[in-house]
Amino acid sequence: DAGVIQSPRHEVTEMGQEVTLRCKPISGHNSLFWYRQTMMRGLELLIYFNNNVPIDDSGMPEDRFSAKMPNASFSTLKIQPSEPRDSAVYFCASSVQARTEAFFGQGTRLTVV
Amino acid sequence: AQSVTQLDSQVPVFEEAPVELRCNYSSSVSVYLFWYVQYPNQGLQLLLKYLSGSTLVKGINGFEAEFNKSQTSFHLRKPSVHISDTAEYFCAVSPNNDMRFGAGTRLTVKP
Numbered sequence: 001d002a003g004v005i006q007s008p009r010h011e012v013t014e015m016g017q018e019v020t021l022r023c024k025p026i027s028g029h030n031s032l033f034w035y036r037q038t039m040m041r042g043l044e045l046l047i048y049f050n051n052n053v054p055i056d057d058s059g060m061p062e063d064r065f066s067a068k069m070p071n072a073s074f075s076t077l078k079i080q081p082s083e084p085r086d087s088a089v090y091f092c093a094s095s096v097q098a099r100t101e102a103f104f105g106q107g108t109r110l111t112v113v
Numbered sequence: 114a115q116s117v118t119q120l121d122s123q124v125p126v127f128e129e130a131p132v133e134l135r136c137n138y139s140s141s142v143s144v145y146l147f148w149y150v151q152y153p154n155q156g157l158q159l160l161l162k163y164l165s166g167s168t169l170v171k172g173i174n175g176f177e178a179e180f181n182k183s184q185t186s187f188h189l190r191k192p193s194v195h196i197s198d199t200a201e202y203f204c205a206v207s208p209n210n211d212m213r214f215g216a217g218t219r220l221t222v223k224p
Contacts, residue, residue, distance in 0.1 A: 045212070048210070091156055095212075
């Protein structure tokens, strides 16, 4: 398996624009997580899905953030409108089932100017 | 509520010296515990995990960790570090269906 695949690897956008980050989890994994990593706040859990259903989105910072998982092999994290303080590395991770080890993608480095 | 505290933000050490990275957790339920490593510009990679059984857990790259329930700790150790161990290390807990990470410890191995 190719592991968790995230795209794009880098994204530079202007403030106010919509940004969509994409994630393909490992086949057969039932849990999917979105994290944000910054120097100031470390690694924050934004939202996680179990069997394509959002379980806990309490980490989503604002209504400008939304996440979907239309099927078992694809998830998106959308920011609309984007702001400079959204600049961070966003990681997607998946696991076979809840409470087991999570496998991380390479991350998307988002820069909002 | 559950939380993870990594007691040292940075740990400098000389090559071939032993190292311990400290992690304490708090949780109202039993937890699964993990250590991950992050190399520059990469995602996180699992080093080792504690789910149940023996409290001494061995992982990849010569690392090991000991679960201490009474002290709610899960410290990571290596008897002799290499330059290539320079990275960010994260402790994580999974008390429910999610996974929460500590702030990370930057290990710098000097020649």
